[in-house]
Amino acid sequence: MTQRLTDVLEEIGRQAAGASRELAQATTAQKNEALLAIARRIQQETPAILAANEADVRAGAESGLNSAMLDRARLDSKRIQSIANSVRDVVQLPDPIGSVIAEWTRPNGLRISKKRVPIGVIGIIYESRPNVTTDAASLCLKTGNAVILRGGSEAIRSNTVLAEAVSHGCSETGLPETSVQIVPSTDRAAVTLMAQLDRYIHLIIPRGGRALIEAVTASARMPVIKHYDGICALYVDPAADLQMAEQIVVNAKCQRPSACNSIETMLVHESVAHQFLPQCAAALWERGVEIRGDSMTQQILGSRVVPATEQDWRTEYLDLILAVRMVRSLDEAIDHIDAHGSHHSDAIVTEDSAAAQKFLNGVDSAAVFWNASPRFNDGGEFGFGAEIGISTDRLHARGPMGLEELTSYKYLVEGDGQVRE
Amino acid sequence: MTQRLTDVLEEIGRQAAGASRELAQATTAQKNEALLAIARRIQQETPAILAANEADVRAGAESGLNSAMLDRARLDSKRIQSIANSVRDVVQLPDPIGSVIAEWTRPNGLRISKKRVPIGVIGIIYESRPNVTTDAASLCLKTGNAVILRGGSEAIRSNTVLAEAVSHGCSETGLPETSVQIVPSTDRAAVTLMAQLDRYIHLIIPRGGRALIEAVTASARMPVIKHYDGICALYVDPAADLQMAEQIVVNAKCQRPSACNSIETMLVHESVAHQFLPQCAAALWERGVEIRGDSMTQQILGSRVVPATEQDWRTEYLDLILAVRMVRSLDEAIDHIDAHGSHHSDAIVTEDSAAAQKFLNGVDSAAVFWNASPRFNDGGEFGFGAEIGISTDRLHARGPMGLEELTSYKYLVEGDGQVRE
Numbered sequence: 001m002t003q004r005l006t007d008v009l010e011e012i013g014r015q016a017a018g019a020s021r022e023l024a025q026a027t028t029a030q031k032n033e034a035l036l037a038i039a040r041r042i043q044q045e046t047p048a049i050l051a052a053n054e055a056d057v058r059a060g061a062e063s064g065l066n067s068a069m070l071d072r073a074r075l076d077s078k079r080i081q082s083i084a085n086s087v088r089d090v091v092q093l094p095d096p097i098g099s100v101i102a103e104w105t106r107p108n109g110l111r112i113s114k115k116r117v118p119i120g121v122i123g124i125i126y127e128s129r130p131n132v133t134t135d136a137a138s139l140c141l142k143t144g145n146a147v148i149l150r151g152g153s154e155a156i157r158s159n160t161v162l163a164e165a166v167s168h169g170c171s172e173t174g175l176p177e178t179s180v181q182i183v184p185s186t187d188r189a190a191v192t193l194m195a196q197l198d199r200y201i202h203l204i205i206p207r208g209g210r211a212l213i214e215a216v217t218a219s220a221r222m223p224v225i226k227h228y229d230g231i232c233a234l235y236v237d238p239a240a241d242l243q244m245a246e247q248i249v250v251n252a253k254c255q256r257p258s259a260c261n262s263i264e265t266m267l268v269h270e271s272v273a274h275q276f277l278p279q280c281a282a283a284l285w286e287r288g289v290e291i292r293g294d295s296m297t298q299q300i301l302g303s304r305v306v307p308a309t310e311q312d313w314r315t316e317y318l319d320l321i322l323a324v325r326m327v328r329s330l331d332e333a334i335d336h337i338d339a340h341g342s343h344h345s346d347a348i349v350t351e352d353s354a355a356a357q358k359f360l361n362g363v364d365s366a367a368v369f370w371n372a373s374p375r376f377n378d379g380g381e382f383g384f385g386a387e388i389g390i391s392t393d394r395l396h397a398r399g400p401m402g403l404e405e406l407t408s409y410k411y412l413v414e415g416d417g418q419v420r421e
Numbered sequence: 422m423t424q425r426l427t428d429v430l431e432e433i434g435r436q437a438a439g440a441s442r443e444l445a446q447a448t449t450a451q452k453n454e455a456l457l458a459i460a461r462r463i464q465q466e467t468p469a470i471l472a473a474n475e476a477d478v479r480a481g482a483e484s485g486l487n488s489a490m491l492d493r494a495r496l497d498s499k500r501i502q503s504i505a506n507s508v509r510d511v512v513q514l515p516d517p518i519g520s521v522i523a524e525w526t527r528p529n530g531l532r533i534s535k536k537r538v539p540i541g542v543i544g545i546i547y548e549s550r551p552n553v554t555t556d557a558a559s560l561c562l563k564t565g566n567a568v569i570l571r572g573g574s575e576a577i578r579s580n581t582v583l584a585e586a587v588s589h590g591c592s593e594t595g596l597p598e599t600s601v602q603i604v605p606s607t608d609r610a611a612v613t614l615m616a617q618l619d620r621y622i623h624l625i626i627p628r629g630g631r632a633l634i635e636a637v638t639a640s641a642r643m644p645v646i647k648h649y650d651g652i653c654a655l656y657v658d659p660a661a662d663l664q665m666a667e668q669i670v671v672n673a674k675c676q677r678p679s680a681c682n683s684i685e686t687m688l689v690h691e692s693v694a695h696q697f698l699p700q701c702a703a704a705l706w707e708r709g710v711e712i713r714g715d716s717m718t719q720q721i722l723g724s725r726v727v728p729a730t731e732q733d734w735r736t737e738y739l740d741l742i743l744a745v746r747m748v749r750s751l752d753e754a755i756d757h758i759d760a761h762g763s764h765h766s767d768a769i770v771t772e773d774s775a776a777a778q779k780f781l782n783g784v785d786s787a788a789v790f791w792n793a794s795p796r797f798n799d800g801g802e803f804g805f806g807a808e809i810g811i812s813t814d815r816l817h818a819r820g821p822m823g824l825e826e827l828t829s830y831k832y833l834v835e836g837d838g839q840v841r842e
Contacts, residue, residue: 024785104804110793112803120815217619218642221638248840255840366832367833370833372836373836381527394541398831408816410820415792415793419669419672419676
């Protein structure tokens with residue numbers, strides 16, 4: 001079985017490498033035509049997708065999946081329409097491939113240009129949501145990358161039918177059918193085998209929980225771009241516009257608590273705590289937020305505050321819970337974030353631009369916000385048009401990953417016979 | 422022992438993380454002052470460095486190292502002067518940290534800027550040459566990165582004294598002494614332990630042979646930027662200026678055969694083979710090059726040609742040997758390079774710009790040359806001022822790695838109270 005799986009993955013890798021060579025030469029028009037064909041195919045195949053999804057959900061329920069997982073895996077015709085529309089949206093995005101990042105001429109007359117090219121073959125390992133199949137495939141296709149998808153067992157049938165629609169959309173417009181392939185196995189060994197296929201796969205992006213990301217990182221021989229937790233904080237400075245601070249805190253906590261760029265911690269300078277906390281807490285409690293506070297927060301807000309433990313400063317609740325801590329200085333706020341945060345998205349609210357600059361430069365996070373909600377750390381909100389995730393890594397891509405982050409580059413050097421002395 | 426080593430590495434990692442936070446805030450002036458102090462220290466410590474090196478070379482000779490390895494490890498006062506000068510050269514390079522890569526304003530008024538920041542902590546694992554200690558340290562320091570060095574046993578004493586000079590240069594100018602640390606163990610387990618320290622180390626760069634790079638890649642949990650072999654080819658097109666082709670071939674093979682960007686293979690279009698090969702071969706033979714050819718090359722050049730085997734198309738000789746093959750078309754040349762090369766540095770010689778463009782776009786290598794020697798694939802020759810190596814990876818850095826490739830970035834977002842709808 002494992003030998004067979006090894007052979008299957010070897011063949012998938014070989015096919016992907018071949019497809020990536022063709023995709024690298026495809027024009028923007030060809031890629032856009034394929035994306036439109038894919039969107040059409042997805043709509044045409046709606047009955048088959050629904051039937052496969054029905055079987056997935058039934059199998060999931062039988063094997064005891066919880067309702068949240070079943071809900072993530074479930075499709076209806078409206079969701080399928082929205083999946084097709086997302087593919088069409090990618091047509092509108094500018095194609096980064098072939099653009100010149102920089103060009104210059106050397107004193108010896110050599111003309112050097114640095115040009116964007118596809119990465120090559122990208123592996124995506126994900127859980128639950130079948131829309132990742134088409135979202136990831138369309139972003140990879142637009143950037144000329146071949147992609148190998150490995151979804152979770154709870155959506156294997158849906159993913160397979162969706163991936164077939166993508167392959168057919170490619171082949172009917174002259175791009176390789178193997179531009180997008182799905183690993184036909186829910187065996188966990190397939191993940192490890194994929195992670196070893198560095199002969200063919202240039203990058204793996206795991207999209208899922210911490211356990212999945214860690215398993216991939218531990219076994220991968222190629223680069224892995226990780227999308228870990230967001231333990232994000234907002235700091236209320238003494239010079240803050242307190243009404244603005246309250247609005248941003250409420251937004252950053254309540255607008256979508258399950259998002260990685262929502263805040264888990266609020267740090268308040270003690271000089272404004274008495275003035276700020278009661279009204280802010282009332283607004284949060286009104287929205288059902290549980291406040292876990294340090295001793296001074298408890299003193300100011302009373303017994304409705306749950307006493308915070310050390311663990312609270314390091315927890316991504318993804319829920320209507322906010323840890324609140326008083327600090328005596330901006331430095332203490334920065335130190336807290338450095339020690340307990342996950343370097344994802346952090347914010348300061350202040351009218352003092354010197355304090356803001358110190359925070360922006362001193363907090364080592366992918367995105368740092370001044371007088372704005374950290375919920376804006378998002379490819380769409382940054383204007384990238386789409387995103388494949390928010391990288392918590394520091395190499396190649398940090399923060400929102402749009403199309404440019406799915407590219408590599410090469411140098412083209414033109415001379416007139418120059419040789420090296 | 423291994424537990425002790427684990428503790429030692431944990432402590433080194435912790436110190437490096439602390440140092441990197443300070444280094445990230447250091448000004449260009451501070452970093453340059455430290456580099457000048459380091460260069461002074463290296464010169465002052467010349468007697469101690471020579472004594473340590475003497476002991477390294479003696480120990481190496483006793484343990485049976487070959488003369489090439491001993492030569493790479495050996496220092497004299499002239500080499501030490503040149504090491505100090507290389508550190509001073511880094512002072513002159515522009516500091517990429519803090520520069521704005523891009524900035525834009527969103528329709529909702531958010532002002533976003535993408536700013537260069539240090540990567541954080543970089544691990545360098547290397548062999549033999551003690552100058553890597555100071556070269557790597559000075560490039561990392563200039564870019565605000567803390568660095569953990571792990572050199573080979575054949576130069577451990579030299580590396581230690583050099584690293585001390587670097588640390589003292591840092592501390593006397595107010596930068597953390599632990600900005601640069603050396604792993605005080607030649608135990609192979611130290612490499613594996615370093616590769617697991619992803620809590621602290623953001624990037625590992627192995628500088629050495631294939632076995633070292635593979636060992637690091639297999640165990641590393643953080644990104645690794647690899648500098649693998651260069652199996653580079655030059656293609657002589659029917660429309661080539663044959664005299665130019667000969668000059669470039671001679672340069673690309675003979676000027677420094679041990680360099681990764683020297684060519685190992687020459688592909689010649691069969692329509693110009695009779696005209697081109699005899700004279701080019703004479704020039705190569707005159708310089709002591711062994712030619713290994715396919716059957717047509719043997720026919721044209723006679724019995725002095727060594728018959729090439731399949732293995733020759735995949736071998737990095739690093740020596741005065743050139744594999745020569747006839748091709749019937751540009752496509753065949755591109756296919757050969759794709760199948761047998763290492764995607765490093767490849768060249769075409771032609772006066773036909775359509776053929777050149779096809780080659781430049783079709784060959785998937787870090788740098789592709791038109792009418793120029795691939796020996797120019799080098800940070801210095803590209804104008805980067807210095808390089809830490811030539812990456813054969815496609816993520817984060819491809820081709821020559823200069824100072825910019827030792828940086829990451831972060832997004833600074835300024836608003837006026839914006840919240841997400």
